[in-house]
Amino acid sequence: MLLLLLMGASFGVGLSYDSYNELDYGTTYKMLLHRNAQYIAFRPEYDSNAVILWERNNPSASDNSRQKVMGSYYVISNLTQRDSGHYIIRDSAQNILSTRTIVVVASTKSDAVSTGKEFSFTFDLEPKFCNIYFFPKSDSEVRNDIVHQGRLQKSLDESDCSGFELLKPCGISNKAIQRSCSGHFEVRDQNGDKALVVMLHVETKHYDPSYLAIAIAACLAALFCCCCVKCCCCGKRSSENDDSKTSAARPAMHHHAYDGEPARTHYPAQPSYTPTGPLIHHPPAVNMPPAFEISAPAEKEDAPTVPLCSDHEPRFEVKGLTSTLPLSSDSGFCDVYTSDKLNYL
Structure with missing residues (x-):
């Protein structure tokens, strides 16, 4: 029971308590x-003088x-950072109800990039x-000014860390960062x-062994493919040369179209014999035997290509002028008829 009475008394007079809050620059803070509460007084972190921020009876007191x-x-x-300090809340009797301590710090971030890579930030x-x-x-x-009141400074080009561009609303970028920008x-x-x-x-750029191995493998594969293509081209050219040589050495062959019948031997027609002068001077009248009608034998599929001699059809030959050739190239007779009546020489 005594504990409850003490707690009620504490709440009746307003028990004070403190709080500590560390907040980033640009954030918002709400204080219950x-x-x-009748007054809110503010005492800066490094100043003992307090100012009135808010008064219930005069809400517009703060500017x-x-x-x-x-x-x-x-x-x-x-x-x-100007908001860092102690916020003291008092009642109408100037009793402290609570004290809130706020510390405002800059937002921080860390970044690690390789030389030649892009680096940027904005706020x-x-x-x-x-x-x-x-x-x-x-x-x-040493402090180097990069941006002043929203404008990029030209003097930065003379420093070791240069090549920056302005980013909105408040930032910079560098397409190829240098090690001196660490x-x-x-x-x-x-x-x-x-x-x-x-x-x-900023880290010095190192070559990854895995990338190097991949590059070497790619080069070897490309070289192998080139060799294969070259060998194939050489083999093809050699084959073409061999085929051309074989074609040149092979005798020309005449091909005949076959239409189901055996090939027939055709002999070229001999020009008709026309004597340029008389062979016999003042030939006497001679009774010549009757002319015989000559007909070529019928062609058969298996007949030989060389014409056969007829056993029943004679030919004439002048006695004393024996010739192994027939009187005409179209003659196919083997019988010889010899007559003394034509021998005038």
Whole structure:
């Protein structure tokens, strides 16, 4: 029972308590107001003097547009380092109801890239309030101005770390970062408060053995394919040369179209014999035997190609002028008829 009485008394007079909050630059903080709260006083982190931020009977006393009461909360938007400090809430009797400690820090990030790679960052800050500085790792006391009030500085081209371009709203980019850019970058507002700190480590580019092995394998495969293509071309040319030589050495052959019948031997027609002068001077009248009608034997499929001699049809030959050739190339007779009546020589 005694414990309950003590707790009720504590709530009746308003028990004070403290809180500590570390917040990033640019964030929003909401502070719950006690129902008996009458004042909110602010004492900066490094200052003993306190100022009144809010008074219930005079809500418009504060001239800071980023700080206002919304329902049961006292809201501070777009925090900066200037908002770091102690917020003391008092009642009408000036008793402390609560104390809230806020510490605003810059947002931080770390990045590691290889030389020649792209590097960039940006921050949500109005361009006219944008300032970016670079502090090299080799000498962190040296400050290089990259952007001032939203404008890229030309003097940066004279430093070892150069080649930057401006990014909106407040940032920079480098298409091929250099090793001399190892260090940290700071984004600050118009009051010099740190909004963002970027730690950069630029690594020397190393060749990956796996990529090297893949490249070597690809080269060997390409070389092998080229050799195979070359060998195939050489073999084809050699085969073509052998075929041409074989065709040249092979005797020409005449091909006849076969239409189902055996081939027939055709002899060229001999020109008709026309004597240019008389063979016999003053030949006497001679009774010549009757002319015989000559007909060629019928052709058979298996008949020999050489004409056969007839056993029943004679031919005439002048006695004393024996000739092995017939009187005509078309003659196919073997019988010889010898007559003394034609021998005038």
